[in-house]
Amino acid sequence: MRQQVAKLAGVSEATVSRVLNGVGPVKEETKQRVLAAAAELGYVPSALAQRFARKKSGNLGVVLPYVPKVPLFSTYYFSEMLGGIGEEAQAQGYDLLMLFRKPEQPRDYTALFQAHKVDALIILGARDTALDRGALEELERSGHPFCVLNQRYAARGNEPPFMTVDADHWSGSRAAVRHLVDIGCSRIVFINGPAQYSNSLDRRAGYDRVLAESGLELREELVLAGNYSRTSGYALTDQLEALIRAGDADAIFAANDRMAIGAMQGLRERGLEAGRDYALCGYDDADAARMASPQLTSVTVPFHEMGQIAARRLLQQDGEPKISAASTILPVQLVIRESSRSRQ
DSSP states (O other): OHHHHHHHHTSOHHHHHHHHHTOSOOOHHHHHHHHHHHHHHTOOOOHHHHHHHTTOOOEEEEEEEOOTTOOGGGSHHHHHHHHHHHHHHHHTTOEEEEEEEOTTSOOOHHHHHHTTSOSEEEEOSOOSSHHHHHHHHHHHHTTOOEEEESOOOOOBTTBOOOOEEEEOHHHHHHHHHHHHHHTTOOSEEEEEOOTTSHHHHHHHHHHHHHHHHTTOOOOGGGEEEOOSSHHHHHTTHHHHHHHHHTTSOSEEEESSHHHHHHHHHHHHHTTOOBTTTBEEEOSBOOHHHHHSSSOOBEEEOOHHHHHHHHHHHHHTTTTOOOOOOOEEEEOOEEEOOHHHHTTO
């Protein structure tokens, strides 16, 4: 068929290949003649052949943290973002290539591009560590398109930060803690995640700001550490029970719903109920927040939209990966439910 297109357009088959695959310089007049001939003959080159000619894989890589014994795809945070990424990638004609990395495992991201396994990369679960930052800086130096989801990095001197898509966790934390203060709570326990995640720092900053604005004392013994798992919230049961029964705590704000639900489960086993004996707020507004009893007050984060935007910004309308260091911050919203509403 290419031979027929070449004959009709009055050009060589090599010129037809360059035009249809978008490879190499071709005069605009010649290009239009080839496209018109192809349209007249009803010739549509295969997407696979085009990718091969352009040295493209047709894959959008997604890096995920490997956590032993944790069903990652059932975790609301990851499943929502992956759903958004996959939806946009399919619309752009791309497939997803999942890549799992252990925390201590080398980040050989550039090798994926050099081997033409991926055309762009979205990174989930990144941390602000020397290992992660070094891998991202190497990607940037190599000129490969990538985007980091739900993790931000500070600018490096005059250099802009990496391309990121994130949510306004500072405002979300402020809204949750402000709500607890507004319903009369003044001794608010904060269960946060590891400080190597920017969203942990944002939520701590929002918590601190509301206490300062409200004239409440910041007591470090009320700031507890979890790791965003349900078991880490449950493991704090002894400390939480002691604080509540001593009158040193009347509310709990957990930096995600999994930790909030773990804490609520542990306290229920000790005879303490959320919404009755203490107020409770989570974060993320996962499906479990609505299925919990009592239903959990939480902050809705648009994880699905974050995934869509990351894929769209990388691939853009012409299906070609793009490089940009701009960041996008999406708004969040507090949803008040039974775990705190009954104290009003």
